[in-house]
Amino acid sequence: MRLEPVLLVAQDAPPATMPTRRAFLFGGAMFATGLSLGGACGYAFGSRRADVPAPVSDDFEKSGDADLDELRRLAVKAPIEELVKHDMLFIRSATVVYPNDRFLWRGLRRLAEEVIAKQNYPNRRIAAGILIQTINAADPEWASTLSDLVKSLRACR
Amino acid sequence: MPLIQNGEGIRVTHAVPSGGSVTVNVGPNDSTLEINVAGSSEVQVVEVPPNKDAVIPVPPVPPGTILFITVGKGLRARVLIVEVIALAPQGP
Numbered sequence: 342m343r344l345e346p347v348l349l350v351a352q353d354a355p356p357a358t359m360p361t362r363r364a365f366l367f368g369g370a371m372f373a374t375g376l377s378l379g380g381a382c383g384y385a386f387g388s389r390r391a392d393v394p395a396p397v398s399d400d401f402e403k404s405g406d407a408d409l410d411e412l413r414r415l416a417v418k419a420p421i422e423e424l425v426k427h428d429m430l431f432i433r434s435a436t437v438v439y440p441n442d443r444f445l446w447r448g449l450r451r452l453a454e455e456v457i458a459k460q461n462y463p464n465r466r467i468a469a470g471i472l473i474q475t476i477n478a479a480d481p482e483w484a485s486t487l488s489d490l491v492k493s494l495r496a497c498r
Numbered sequence: 499m500p501l502i503q504n505g506e507g508i509r510v511t512h513a514v515p516s517g518g519s520v521t522v523n524v525g526p527n528d529s530t531l532e533i534n535v536a537g538s539s540e541v542q543v544v545e546v547p548p549n550k551d552a553v554i555p556v557p558p559v560p561p562g563t564i565l566f567i568t569v570g571k572g573l574r575a576r577v578l579i580v581e582v583i584a585l586a587p588q589g590p
């Protein structure tokens with residue numbers, strides 16, 4: 342009987358992830374730094390987002406007032422051409438009859454943006470003037486939703 | 499001066515001097531009309547006389563202010579636009 346030498350290959354032991362105390366301290370410091378930076382950035386982003394009003398759905402429930410429902414449809418659902426066609430009646434109704442309806446204020450914003458964007462808006466200077474007067478006379482809560490457009494409206498000729 | 503015309507059936511001067519008055523000729527079915535500074539919710543109601551020519555004093559507003567004159571109610575109302583202009587300076 343003959344004995345053959347057999348070599349058994351053992352795997353190397355995996356390198357230790359934390360070979361030294363210095364590495365442990367360094368890793369801990371990096372983790373703490375990342376945590377603080379991430380937290381600060383997250384807080385800053387979150388607090389900025391909190392200042393932006395939440396988006397409002399275009400869907401509205403029937404109010405029981407057919408005129409208001411039609412004006413709301415014009416404001417948020419109708420094509421802009423249809424809203425422009427009835428612009429003066431819409432502005433008048435939104436300011437005199439239903440001055441605190443958020444859907445109608447969104448329609449006023451659509452109109453203002455259209456007046457600014459379209460050089461050939463019918464009677465553009467007058468329409469811009471009416472919208473500026475509307476913003477100036479409105480409750481600050483609603484005026485603030487259009488105040489960023491005042492400068493551009495003033496430039497309309 | 500071309501102005502927005504949404505008020506079929508009524509006639510009105512389109513630019514009125516500050517401190518003046520505006521005459522509105524309305525159809526046979528309207529007994530009152532309303533005037534307000536565009537954008538404002540304060541409305542003045544004016545009776546229409548039998549001859550259907552309503553004379554409305556222009557409210558004390560600065561030149562350049564735009565007024566709404568409204569005849570009718572609700573979405574069937576007709577809205578006319580009147581711009582208040584400055585009086586031309588009088589010569590000697």
